[in-house]
Amino acid sequence: MKLEQIYTGCLAHAAYYLESKGEAAIFDPLREVGPYIERAKKDNAKVKYVFETHFHADFVSGHLDLRKKTGAQIVFGPTAKPGYDALIAEDGQVFEVGDYKVKVIHTPGHTMESTTYLVIDEHGKEHGIITGDTLFIGDVGRPDLAQHVVADLTEEKLAGHLFDSLRNKIMPLSDDLIVYPNHGAGSACGKMMSKETTDTLGNQKKTNYALRADMTKAEFIKELLTGLTAPPSYFPQNVLMNIKGYDSLDTVLDRGKIPLSPEAFEAAANETGALLLDTRNAADFAKGFIPNSVNIGLDGSFAQWVGEMIPDVKQQILLITYPDKQEEAMTRLSRVGYDHTIGYLEGGFENWKKSGSDYEIVGRLSATEFESIYKASKPLVFDVRKKSEYDSEHIIGAINVPLNEINEHLSQFPKEKFFVLHCAGGYRSMIAASILKQRGWEDVVDVEGGFEEMKNTSIEKSDYVCPTTML
Template identity: 80%
Template sequence: MKVEQIYTGCLAHAAYYIESNGEAAVFDPLREVQPYIDRAQKDDAEIKYVFETHFHADFVSGHLDLRKKAGSEIVFGPGAKPAYEAIIAKDGQVFEIGDYKVKVIHTPGHTMESTTYLLIDENNKEHGLITGDTLFIGDVGRPDLAQHVVSDLTEEKLAGHLYDSLRNKILPLNDDLIVYPNHGAGSACGKMMSKETTDTLGNQKKTNYALRADMTKEEFIKELLTGLTAPPGYFPQNVLMNIRGYESLDSILDRATKSLSPEEFEVVANETGALMLDTRDAEDFAKGFIPNSINIGLEGSFAQWVGEMIPDVKQEILLITYPGKEEEAITRLSRVGYDNTVGYLKGGFSSWNESRKDFETVTRVTSSDLEKSYKTQKPLLFDVRKKSEYDSEHVLGAINVPLNEINNHLAQFPKDKPLILHCAGGYRSMIAASILKQRGWVDIADVIGGFEEIKETSVPKSEYICPTTLL
């Protein structure tokens, strides 16, 4: 049985495609569905079903557009209550795709409608499990998301359901089944996912902390909830979009791909209050950017950081991109529900610069520059990495304010002193610098290459780099 994993690294997301005898199925598709349609056409197949493992929080699924464009039937697991037509499957129900079968296994816990799909090949042999966010490689789905939509679904209740689902529905299955999860490392839907994106169930039984045979329910709940960070603010909004429905991506692209001259761009920005989002890389942004714009680079984990840093998915957005990257940026915004792009700067920042309009810059310093100033001036150094990164190793005296928490801790950044920011490699610290600039901070510098470069300086590690064990 051939199962094609379609992995999107910037979201750490995996969709799946299977085909048999001219019939195909897609599991947990992204918002832009044409690649799935093209894949089925290559097989001269029709996409019979689009299976959803649950109402996703970290992206807007493409099930509605697949139904519209390919005539596919949408399938959810037991208990799902979408606001549109769909098949609500029963536990144990079997669907046929050519000579293949897909068996529904209801596995509540991540959410109450969470469902795993057992794949059965043409010889009636069980092949693998599409696990959604129920079981990852090295982890299981976090149980604290549904309470942001339904308040009485506490994380403790859901964790208990997940324990039962794993013990009663997943662990009894054959060890040679291949596990096909919805996410890999980098997703906020778990806390310690592996970089590997498939594994055998037997190996997961041996290595996944959450599948230990001797673990009690109480131990499971405690371990699962320990160390969970707050989910990104856009998650509940994406869940509601997946439940209630959403506008077609084609309509969004038609509305958003509106090129604006520098003069028109400035007028729209002033009249609408739209957020100006610059998607260029950190180096180019630092050399010159439109005042009050923020930087989230398209080449990084763009959609995830947009979701972290822009609280409202309904926020109107004006784009500054490299020429030719406009549609990609609009699409990637829509993957996480930001559907209100109102236009983009024609010609990118170069056209703004050529029009002789005002712009700002961000100072960038090397790790050697930081070393010299650190020894003599002791500047205020802010580390915007995650707390776990900071706790593992950091510069002595650096103040840790994780990027996703910066809006809640602006008071920690004095405006009357020079500030130096760093992250691991320079992507996140430029986002932080742009936000502070937008909020009125002036004297800000960013460390080129971030902590990875800082570690390569000649300063003795005993003086400069501080593992947690030495604190």
């Protein structure tokens, strides 16, 4: 069977391409649809359907652009109410893609319209299930997102629906079916997803905590809701874009691909109040950056951290990138709904320096330099990793302020006292440093290489603590 997973690691996202006899279907596409169209061209196939498992929260789907460019029919599961033309399928409805069949299985719980698609080969054999956010490898979809859009859909109600969907619709299916989920490890749509991106349903019945045969509904709801962290603020905004519609990516790119000289860039920043977003790596940003710019590097989980740190998807943005990286940055911004780039610095930061314009730097310490300072003076240390990372192991005396919560805890950072920031590897701590610099903090440095490098110093034996071993 020609069913391919197209995985995008920086978003932990999986789309799927199905093709038979010159007809193709795409499941849960990303915003930039060119790769799917090119894939179909290689097979001399026409994209017949775009199947959506649900209204996604963590990215803006490319279904509307695919329909516009290919004429494909958009298909949602039962109860979906999009603000544009789409086919709302019935539970059990079957679609034909060449010699293959795609059967709709309504599986509410993650959201009310959530749907699993059962893929059947040319011989009538059930091959696999494309589960969206209903069933992951090692986990199931969090049931608390829809309540941020529809208030009376409480997480308890949705968790109950999910329990019923799993028991009545998914678990009775054959053990040899392959599970094709929408996400893998790193997505905020679940708690404990595996790094594996496919598995058999039979193995999931044995290993996935949410599929235990002896689990009661009450136990399921309690386990599913325990330990859920607040979803990123951009999630409800992405849901609404996927429901209501959005500008074509071509329009977004045309609007943002405006090269600006240093003088024009500065004028635009002063006139518009746009966010200055520097997408270079942390090391280069530290050596020099435009005042008031925020660093979120393209070489990390760029889109997810943009979504975490920039509250409004309608925020106007001015980009500072490496040469020829501006379109990539705009495309990756658009994946999570940030469609309002209004220009970029032509020639990048080096052109800014050549113009004689002012710039700032961020101090950085190597792990060994930090070790010397730490032993000599015990400076104030802020750990911006997740609470779970901090709880696993951290420096004695370090204060944990997770990066995604930094804007709510600015008062904890002293303006009159030197302090050190660190994360696991230096990516998140530079985001934090840039935000603090933007807000007026001066006497701050970060640790290059972060906690992973610091563990290789002598501090590891005497000054680290793993709470789980302290009995």
